[in-house]
Amino acid sequence: MPPNDLADHSGRECHRKSDVVVYVLRDLQNTPVSIPRSMPALSPPPSELPNHSTASLVRGDSGSMFREEVWPPPRDARGHSREPSIEDDPFRAIMTSPLPSGAAQPKKPSPHANYAYMKELRTLLLPPMKNIVRRLVIECAVDGCDTVRKACKMSLDDVVHELKDEAVWFDGFDWLERRRNDRLEARKTEQRTRIIKESSSGDDPSLSS
Known part of the structure; x- marks a missing residue:
């Protein structure tokens, strides 16, 4: 033109x-x-x-x-x-x-490509998923609750949240020891918070009167 x-x-x-x-x-x-x-x-x-x-x-x-x-x-x-x-x-x-x-249009993935993708995804996520199940079994055995019911209540967001924890990517992790340490740390934090509140209220004369 x-x-x-x-x-x-x-x-x-x-x-x-x-x-x-x-x-x-x-x-x-x-x-x-x-x-x-x-x-x-x-x-x-x-x-x-x-x-x-x-x-x-x-x-x-x-x-x-x-x-x-x-x-x-x-x-x-x-x-x-x-x-x-x-x-x-x-x-x-x-x-x-x-x-x-x-x-005109991109070709759809072949069944072989789809199978290879599923196989790689399974290879990647199977170890941490097994560790999540192991954690549920150990904690439920100590607490005396049903593992199946607790697993059924977990949503996809809960599973993704568990996968973000680096501990599930390692085999043989001691979940009971970690839970005891977490509870002990939470108790110490609560005690420190209570002591700080008591000290601040004791220093303030308006609160003591």
């Missing part, structure tokens, strides 16, 4: 048979238009050029692909066409054209 036709459209959608050419022009007031040095002689003068444009992504059907083109096509010092760059943009265009047959 010649440059004059492009300037006439000035940002409106142009439908030409199967190809859709969308020109997105952004109005930048008081901003000079950058003109590449290698602009060919057939290009319109700077006074007739539209404002500097920005190309945006245009969503098409599943049978379309996107490519970005620059008009006028950039040329080197000898006048030969070259690959466009970011600086080559009196205005830019995004053109869509039909995809080749068989490439």
Whole structure:
């Protein structure tokens, strides 16, 4: 399409048979238009050029692909066409054209790929899941409660929270010793908090009276 036709459209959608050419022009007031040095002689003068444009992504059907083109096509010092760059943009265009047959949509994963994914996921998560079950069995045996009922009450968020604990990723962890240490630390923290409150109330004369 010649440059004059492009300037006439000035940002409106142009439908030409199967190809859709969308020109997105952004109005930048008081901003000079950058003109590449290698602009060919057939290009319109700077006074007739539209404002500097920005190309945006245009969503098409599943049978379309996107490519970005620059008009006028950039040329080197000898006048030969070259690959466009970011600086080559009196205005830019995004053109869509039909995809080749068989490439319209991504292929679904094969059963072999799905099986390999499930196998890797099982290999990764089976050891920590076994340690979570082991922890439930040990703690429920000491507390005298039903392990199955406690496991059935666990939601997916609870399982994810357990997986975040680094201890479940190691085999042979002593869960009872850890629970005793946690309870002892909680008791010490409660005692320290109570002592601080008593000392603060004893120092305040208004509270003592």
